[in-house]
């Protein structure tokens with residue numbers, strides 16, 4: 001089968017087009033004909049091994065010390081089940097599914113094997129494969145961050161990095177809870193953010209939101225590049241600040257603030273669950289969430305797609321089309 005092989009840690013050209021053996025599913029796995037994968041910021045960070053200090057060693061051991069042990073990147077996909085192992089109960093041949101590949105990765109290929117009991121679900125009936133492939137990383141992380149922030153109707157929420165994979169889902173899920181949502185990102189993302197329901201948008205290159213006198217019940221920060229202490233000051237007395245991309249020193253400062261004040265600073269790491277994909281699927285089928293797609297690339301141009309994602313210009317999601325069905 002055709003696949004994009006991750007030959008070493010480094011720039012996009014370490015991703016090479018190769019022919020590799022088609023995988024065979026174990027008894028608890030399904031074999032998926034992949035129609036769509038995506039390129040997320042997380043894929044690019046893994047490829048060049050730009051991992052926060054607190055996680056560096058753990059992830060390096062998982063991925064391979066000298067060079068990637070796992071040969072195919074791609075953390076989410078949508079496609080059709082070609083065969084199912086005999087211990088798989090939830091899925092059968094022909095099912096249209098979307099899934100997170102988690103630490104086994106493998107979406108940049110014509111076929112992938114995944115366990116039938118993990119973060120996989122039947123594709124929402126009102127989405128194409130292209131749209132559905134963008135749900136797992138963005139949707140599951142957004143849902144997790146909002147839950148950790150004890151989201152409730154009427155709350156004022158601020159999302160830092162709202163125009164990317166996680167942010168675009170966080171905005172829409174927060175709106176489905178009845179929150180007032182302010183989005184912070186760069187200029188070229190703001191019109192899109194208004195079309196998906198943001199109440200207010202702020203261009204971080206022009207305005208520092210911590211200086212406008214507004215207070216938020218929940219701040220979700222998927223970026224981790226602005227001032228930690230000023231962000232904490234913009235929280236309400238019982239506010240929650242969710243660190244989706246935390247530096248080690250922010251985790252330590254956050255733990256102290258959580259201990260000594262009523263503010264809660266939480267480093268969030270999502271676990272990917274089938275049940276949460278079902279919640280997202282239901283929100284999508286109820287018309288409350290849609291996916292935001294920017295550019296599309298064929299499988300053989302995956303390295304080019306990685307270069308584009310690294311420019312920071314990406315609006316929502318970048319997808320990789322594999323085969324003709326989308």
Ligand SMILES: NC(=O)c1ccc[n+]([C@@H]2O[C@H](COP(=O)([O-])OP(=O)(O)OC[C@H]3O[C@@H](n4cnc5c(N)ncnc54)[C@H](OP(=O)(O)O)[C@@H]3O)[C@@H](O)[C@H]2O)c1
Nearest residue numbers: 041161163164165166185186204222225244268269270312
């Ligand atoms: N905690 C977890 O479990 C978890 C899971 C998955 C991913 N992550 C991490 O979360 C991060 C974000 O993921 P993503 O996929 O949503 O990334 P993404 O699609 O690249 O989105 C990030 C957005 O943030 C914007 N941005 C950059 N600097 C900013 C700033 N100072 N203020 C406001 N917005 C800013 C970017 O726009 P511009 O470039 O135009 O500025 C971009 O639109 C990644 O680093 C990823 O590794 C964490």
